[in-house]
Amino acid sequence: MNIERWKERWTTIVVYLVLAVLMIFTGLASDVFFTSRNFDNIARQAAGLGLVSIGQTFAILTAGIDLSLGSVVSLTSCLTTGLVLGKPGLLIPVIALVIALALLVGFLNGFIITRSGVHALIVTLGMMSVVQGAVLLYTKAPYGEIPESFGFLAWGKLGPIPVPVFLLGAVAAVAIVVLHRTTFGRYVYATGGNEEVARLSGIKTARVKIYTYMICSFTAALSGLFLASRMGMGDPLVGQAYMLDSIVPVLIGGTSLTGGKGGVVGTLPGIFIMVVLSNALNLLDVSSYWQWIVEGGIIIVAVAFYWREK
Amino acid sequence: MQGISKAFPGVQALEKVDFDCVAGEVHALVGENGAGKSTLMKILAGAYRPDEGTISIRDKTIAPATPKEAQAYGISIIYQEFNLIPELSVCQNVFLGREPSKGRLFIDNAALYQRTKALLSELGADIDLHTKVKNLSVAQQQMVEMAKALSLNADIIIMDEPSAVVSGKELKSLFGIIRSLRDSGNAIIYISHRIDEIFEIADRATVLKDGKLVGTISTRDVDKPSIISMMVGRNLDETFPAKEQGEKEEILALEDVSRGTVLKGVSLKVYSGEILGIAGLVGSGRTELARVIFGADPIDRGEISFKGERIKRCTPKKAISRGIAFVTEDRKKEGLVDCLPVKNNLTFPILDKIKKWVFIKNEEERSICNRCIQQFNITTPSINQEVQYLSGGNQQKVILAKWTNTNPTLIIMDEPTRGIDVGAKAEIYNLMRMLAKQGTAIIMISSELPEIIGMSDRIVVMHDGRIAGTCASFEATEERILMLATCQVA
Numbered sequence: 001m002n003i004e005r006w007k008e009r010w011t012t013i014v015v016y017l018v019l020a021v022l023m024i025f026t027g028l029a030s031d032v033f034f035t036s037r038n039f040d041n042i043a044r045q046a047a048g049l050g051l052v053s054i055g056q057t058f059a060i061l062t063a064g065i066d067l068s069l070g071s072v073v074s075l076t077s078c079l080t081t082g083l084v085l086g087k088p089g090l091l092i093p094v095i096a097l098v099i100a101l102a103l104l105v106g107f108l109n110g111f112i113i114t115r116s117g118v119h120a121l122i123v124t125l126g127m128m129s130v131v132q133g134a135v136l137l138y139t140k141a142p143y144g145e146i147p148e149s150f151g152f153l154a155w156g157k158l159g160p161i162p163v164p165v166f167l168l169g170a171v172a173a174v175a176i177v178v179l180h181r182t183t184f185g186r187y188v189y190a191t192g193g194n195e196e197v198a199r200l201s202g203i204k205t206a207r208v209k210i211y212t213y214m215i216c217s218f219t220a221a222l223s224g225l226f227l228a229s230r231m232g233m234g235d236p237l238v239g240q241a242y243m244l245d246s247i248v249p250v251l252i253g254g255t256s257l258t259g260g261k262g263g264v265v266g267t268l269p270g271i272f273i274m275v276v277l278s279n280a281l282n283l284l285d286v287s288s289y290w291q292w293i294v295e296g297g298i299i300i301v302a303v304a305f306y307w308r309e310k
Numbered sequence: 311m312q313g314i315s316k317a318f319p320g321v322q323a324l325e326k327v328d329f330d331c332v333a334g335e336v337h338a339l340v341g342e343n344g345a346g347k348s349t350l351m352k353i354l355a356g357a358y359r360p361d362e363g364t365i366s367i368r369d370k371t372i373a374p375a376t377p378k379e380a381q382a383y384g385i386s387i388i389y390q391e392f393n394l395i396p397e398l399s400v401c402q403n404v405f406l407g408r409e410p411s412k413g414r415l416f417i418d419n420a421a422l423y424q425r426t427k428a429l430l431s432e433l434g435a436d437i438d439l440h441t442k443v444k445n446l447s448v449a450q451q452q453m454v455e456m457a458k459a460l461s462l463n464a465d466i467i468i469m470d471e472p473s474a475v476v477s478g479k480e481l482k483s484l485f486g487i488i489r490s491l492r493d494s495g496n497a498i499i500y501i502s503h504r505i506d507e508i509f510e511i512a513d514r515a516t517v518l519k520d521g522k523l524v525g526t527i528s529t530r531d532v533d534k535p536s537i538i539s540m541m542v543g544r545n546l547d548e549t550f551p552a553k554e555q556g557e558k559e560e561i562l563a564l565e566d567v568s569r570g571t572v573l574k575g576v577s578l579k580v581y582s583g584e585i586l587g588i589a590g591l592v593g594s595g596r597t598e599l600a601r602v603i604f605g606a607d608p609i610d611r612g613e614i615s616f617k618g619e620r621i622k623r624c625t626p627k628k629a630i631s632r633g634i635a636f637v638t639e640d641r642k643k644e645g646l647v648d649c650l651p652v653k654n655n656l657t658f659p660i661l662d663k664i665k666k667w668v669f670i671k672n673e674e675e676r677s678i679c680n681r682c683i684q685q686f687n688i689t690t691p692s693i694n695q696e697v698q699y700l701s702g703g704n705q706q707k708v709i710l711a712k713w714t715n716t717n718p719t720l721i722i723m724d725e726p727t728r729g730i731d732v733g734a735k736a737e738i739y740n741l742m743r744m745l746a747k748q749g750t751a752i753i754m755i756s757s758e759l760p761e762i763i764g765m766s767d768r769i770v771v772m773h774d775g776r777i778a779g780t781c782a783s784f785e786a787t788e789e790r791i792l793m794l795a796t797c798q799v800a
């Protein structure tokens with residue numbers, strides 16, 4: 001174990017420490033915070049944001065970004081509730097359909113980015129607009145209904161632990177294994193670190209990027225399904241805030257916008273910092289607009305911190 | 311500079327080094343890669359701060375904390391990677407951040423032009439001042455850097471391995487400029503590890519080894535072998551390994567290959583067990599040729615066949631699986647992923663061979679990496695060290711190890727020893743000869759004529775995207791190659 005490696009670990013540990021401190025302070029300020037009801041609440045908040053942030057981590061690791069995530073979340077949640085309309089028998093085929101649709105969006109993102117050479121920021125921004133427009137053509141107001149059993153995803157419990165914890169935990173675990181143990185994960189870091197070197201080393205960088213955007217859309221689809229379960233109906237604007245919110249935990253977690261550095265291990269505490277913060281402000285009865293201000297401050301401080309470390 | 315020390319995580323880059331330089335001399339700073347030359351000069355130029363030690367100019371102690379402060383003391387540094395903005399014109403670059411102004415707010419373009427023109431004519435350089443820097447040749451860019459240094463009224467000019475980027479005639483004219491700057495009373499610190507150059511240009515030389523000062527000598531008093539032995543701490547003859555070829559069999563054949571304006575109808579054959587040297591000036595199409603063979607760039611016309619099989623629409627991935635390896639010229643941009651560990655960089659091309667389903671076999675990967683580190687004598691604290699913290703020579707060894715792992719039948723090496731110290735060079739030469747003896751075909755692109763002649767079995771000289779001539783190594787001389795490269799013979 002050498003110094004650089006410890007330094008890198010240390011920055012991740014700092015993020016976890018910040019989360020711990022935040023939780024302790026909130027606990028001291030509010031006696032409701034450390035209750036199991038509030039924890040269930042936090043878990044439900046974290047799962048929706050967390051899933052897309054994990055996807056976003058992949059995109060940012062390849063030195064890209066996916067701004068269309070939020071609109072895919074809206075798309076999947078609306079289509080699911082709107083097509084199922086409370087009929088349990090339709091659930092499985094509809095879920096398969098919306099996931100396939102999301103993967104198609106991801107594929108198109110990756111395909112256009114790699115073929116045209118246009119920056120991911122522009123391509124996915126355009127895609128965001130296209131998908132959001134399509135959702136609004138489908139429905140302008142919250143619509144649809146889910147069968148009761150589907151509520152289990154957001155409201156169910158396995159023993160004392162809420163199902164959303166398992167959902168987020170499982171996706172995060174798979175993401176970490178993929179990034180650190182598989183060849184694909186290696187290629188993601190290589191492509192983000194230096195695309196030309198990766199290409200000249202025989203890595204099909206275009207393919208890596210296309211898969212990456214498909215992973216993004218897949219996590220967005222999961223998030224959309226989860227939100228449909230949580231709210232019982234699809235809201236065409238439910239994912240809108242995720243467009244930017246999904247980036248914040250990734251940056252707090254230490255993933256570099258220039259690619260090739262960071263990972264889901266850092267994004268996870270980043271997600272919970274965001275959610276606990278919003279929960280704390282809620283419990284302390286502070287206007288939610290304050291959250292925007294605090295959130296903005298955190299991003300700037302966090303990224304400045306990583307730049308200094310460099 | 312006295313008693314300068316500087317440590318980086320994991321290495322003591324400099325340990326109590328003394329260095330002095332007087333006006334009107336060219337002082338060479340020599341040493342192997344990782345000896346601490348660049349670090350010492352970056353401290354002088356204010357890019358790093360020393361952990362201990364003092365710097366004084368004309369008996370006055372200074373402590374430049376930023377490059378800007380160092381500039382104010384009259385210290386200017388020209389890095390190997392130029393600090394020029396490609397999209398700006400020559401004038402704009404020379405006076406970047408110090409534009410002559412008119413009424414505080416507006417740039418005085420006429421003065422900008424006049425002053426740049428004066429500086430460049432002082433240097434004897436003929437460059438259109440309105441050209442964007444990206445359209446200039448490397449040598450011209452170097453002139454712009456020199457003009458920038460002069461515009462700062464620098465009396466100490468540090469040049470970090472200028473010969474790594476220019477060669478031949480351009481280097482000669484650079485030396486002329488250095489001499490005239492010296493004669494007008496400037497102090498020039500010239501970092502290099504090319505021994506010949508040091509004798510040609512420098513008055514005194516300071517030798518560093520492993521961050522420590524070996525000694526400062528006058529170049530008139532010593533000879534080449536003694537400087538080399540100071541640098542490496544042992545006697546090392548600069549000879550090349552004996553030429554022994556393996557079995558000869560056609561590996562690669564190019565027939566009338568063209569690409570845009572950079573390659574014009576190139577035909578050539580490469581055989582197993584030989585080292586084919588490709589000489590030519592920078593920009594003559596050597597690198598472009600390597601890139602099309604490797605499938606990094608497409609070709610417009612012509613035919614490439616590998617082991618008798620015609621190759622269509624090649625990609626790097628396909629090239630690697632056929633057994634072609636490409637050691638690129640620019641380590642930073644095309645050779646290594648800087649921010650990733652040695653381990654990851656070593657195994658990119660062979661990950662498919664050490665995986666089980668989609669997972670990387672950790673144990674196998676680690677043992678391959680450790681073997682590479684031993685076999686290639688790579689100095690690194692661990693296989694998890696990020697490659698950006700390694701010295702240039704070690705980075706190059708990582709690249710060579712990475713490609714030898716793929717068991718290639720053909721290795722293309724573009725300037726394999728650029729920016730590498732004498733010791734590492736010898737190791738790389740021996741390795742190349744060993745590979746050739748085992749039957750690997752090697753294409754070596756190089757600007758160093760002694761290297762081309764010493765290492766190659768056959769030499770191809772390129773000029774302006776064409777093959778200007780071919781010669782066997784025993785009939786090759788530096789003069790003949792240069793004449794072909796500059797197209798002075800029919």
